[in-house]
Amino acid sequence: MDTTNPSASPSKILSAAVIIAALGYFVDIYDLVLFSIVRVASLRDLGVTQPEELLEKGVYLINMQMTGMLLGGIFWGVLGDKRGRISVLFGSILLYSSANILNGFVSDLELYAWLRFIAGVGLAGELGAGITLVSEVLPKEKRGYGTTIVASVGISGAILAGVVGEYFHWRTAYFVGGGLGLLLLLLRVSVYESGMFARTQRQNVAKGNFLSLFTNGARFYKYLKCILIGVPIWFVIGVLITFSPEIGQALGITFPISAAKGIAYSYFGLTVGDLASGLLSQKLRSRKWVVVLFLLLLAGIIALFLLARGASEVYFYGLCVALGFGGGYWAIFVTIAAEQFGTNIRATVTTTVPNFVRGAVVLLTLSFKGLQDTLGLLETAALLGAATLFIALLAISTLPESFDKDLDYVE
Numbered sequence: 001m002d003t004t005n006p007s008a009s010p011s012k013i014l015s016a017a018v019i020i021a022a023l024g025y026f027v028d029i030y031d032l033v034l035f036s037i038v039r040v041a042s043l044r045d046l047g048v049t050q051p052e053e054l055l056e057k058g059v060y061l062i063n064m065q066m067t068g069m070l071l072g073g074i075f076w077g078v079l080g081d082k083r084g085r086i087s088v089l090f091g092s093i094l095l096y097s098s099a100n101i102l103n104g105f106v107s108d109l110e111l112y113a114w115l116r117f118i119a120g121v122g123l124a125g126e127l128g129a130g131i132t133l134v135s136e137v138l139p140k141e142k143r144g145y146g147t148t149i150v151a152s153v154g155i156s157g158a159i160l161a162g163v164v165g166e167y168f169h170w171r172t173a174y175f176v177g178g179g180l181g182l183l184l185l186l187l188r189v190s191v192y193e194s195g196m197f198a199r200t201q202r203q204n205v206a207k208g209n210f211l212s213l214f215t216n217g218a219r220f221y222k223y224l225k226c227i228l229i230g231v232p233i234w235f236v237i238g239v240l241i242t243f244s245p246e247i248g249q250a251l252g253i254t255f256p257i258s259a260a261k262g263i264a265y266s267y268f269g270l271t272v273g274d275l276a277s278g279l280l281s282q283k284l285r286s287r288k289w290v291v292v293l294f295l296l297l298l299a300g301i302i303a304l305f306l307l308a309r310g311a312s313e314v315y316f317y318g319l320c321v322a323l324g325f326g327g328g329y330w331a332i333f334v335t336i337a338a339e340q341f342g343t344n345i346r347a348t349v350t351t352t353v354p355n356f357v358r359g360a361v362v363l364l365t366l367s368f369k370g371l372q373d374t375l376g377l378l379e380t381a382a383l384l385g386a387a388t389l390f391i392a393l394l395a396i397s398t399l400p401e402s403f404d405k406d407l408d409y410v411e
Contacts, residue, residue: 017137017194018146021130023184024093025154028126030161031100031177032358033267035062035116036242037165037260038173045170046109055246057109059369062242063362064113068120070362073355074210076125080132080347081208084193088129088347090185096122097181104174127154127334128351135338136194136346140404144287144335148278151331156271162264196343196408205410207344210352212411219341219411223349225395226337229291230357231364232298232388233327238361239368239381240305240323241266250377251309253316265317266324273328285403287336291329291396295389298326302385306378333357339402342411364388 035042039058048057072092080088099119106112134146164173200207213223240247241262248257273294281290301322308319337353338346364384371380 013138013142013145013149015137015146017130017133018149020184021089021126021134022150022153024089024126025130025150026157026160027093027177027181027184028096028123029154029157029267030180031096031119032123033158033237033263034100034161034165034173034177035065036237037161037263038170039242039259040245042112042170043109046107046112048109055243055369058242059365061113061116062238063365065116065120065123066238066359066361068117069124069355070359072121072124073128073352073359074348075121077128077348077351078208078210080125080129080351081345084197085129085133085136085347086193088125088351089133092122092125092129093181093185094122095119096126097178097185098122099178100174100181101178104171104178124355125351127354128347131334131338132347132350133194135335135350135407136196136343140406144278144282144403147335147338148275148281148331151334152271152275152278155267155274155330158267159264159271162260162267166258166260166264199408200343200410203344203410205344208348209345210348212345213349222340222399223353225399226333226340226349226353227356227360228395229295229336229392229399230330230333230354231360232295232385232392233330233333234357234361235364235385235388236298236302236323236327237266238358239364239384240302241320242365243368244320246377247306247381248316251306251311253308253311255313257316261317262320265320266327269321269324269326270328270330271324273325274331275328276325277329278331281332281403286401287332287339287403288396288399288401290332291336292393294326294329295393295396298323299385299389301326302382302389306382306385336399336402339405339407340399342409343407344410346407 043054043057048054076088076092096119099115099122103115130150131147134150135143138146164176214220244262245257245259277290277294281287305319334354338350341349368380
């Protein structure tokens with residue numbers, strides 16, 4: 001892998017940077033959602049059999065994974081601004097692939113939890129590094145296409161995870177995920193570091209200073225808004241889809257709901273939604289208004305989902321697809337984060353923002369579990385959904401448009 005030619009900034013959309021970032025994110029998403037898919041089967045094999053325990057231990061393990069992603073986001077983000085986007089891209093793939101292979105051998109619940117934590121640390125780096133690299137090497141009029149390709153290809157990794165998790169043993173599913181990541185490292189193509197990053201390295205400016213995001217009021221509020229606009233996506237994934245078996249029971253649905261199928265169908269919707277939102281953003285030459293449109297669409301779909309009492313199998317999984325499509329502004333969301341900040345802190349922002357969004361699942365799942373005994377399961381889901389959507393709409397409406405912004409500057 002040659003990273004020594006910083007001037008090699010490809011202008012074509014399907015550059016080596018876009019291809020490797022897309023494939024890396026494909027494996028990243030496979031591994032990221034796999035626990036949600038094999039949660040019940042793996043915990044039962046480890047001796048957890050009661051429905052209440054399955055929910056409680058499932059929340060514990062997914063929170064360990066997301067906590068790892070929170071910490072890993074900071075680590076990889078700072079490293080990306082100090083050492084380069086490519087070192088993070090491949091370092092994160094190596095870590096989470098190794099951890100997921102080890103997940104296939106676990107026989108103890110605590111070891112399982114700590115391996116999910118380590119996998120979470122690794123999973124935190126790939127997307128931010130990939131989107132930052134693609135945003136910097138493509139011309140500003142094309143970078144939206146590049147990030148859309150990365151997100152659309154990457155999110156489809158969840159479809160493979162759903163198929164493997166449904167039809168193979170859960171240990172095999174972990175081996176497949178880890179093996180795909182290691183294979184990607186072996187098959188990696190020549191990727192060059194971005195010219196913007198190389199020029200920043202020659203400047204006497206602070207690089208990857210995470211704390212600088214909190215020492216300036218305007219910068220902090222812009223950073224916080226970037227995080228808040230993505231939370232509804234992970235409310236859908238981390239609550240509505242992950243706990244769709246329990247939600248289905250509350251809705252009086254009689255057929256057995258498969259979380260693996262729910263993940264696969266919703267991520268199919270996410271893939272199509274990301275492609276649609278990315279292309280629409282290029283057509284309208286706007287990021288923020290596309291996000292507003294998708295948030296309003298998602299609000300209606302969530303309402304239909306939580307009112308689907310006695311739904312048929314086709315209708316229920318159709319709503320899972322629709323939920324995914326409504327949340328399909330992930331590519332736009334991460335691109336917005338990359339476009340809001342200077343080169344010397346861009347990787348830190350673009351890596352931490354999506355991981356803080358994913359980490360918000362910890363608060364969402366704890367709230368979901370804690371409030372349902374008082375309010376009811378469906379009522380709690382509705383309350384959390386309404387809150388995350390309202391806050392996201394407020395955040396995106398006050399962020400500046402960044403569609404054609406020149407990114408070659410420092411903070």
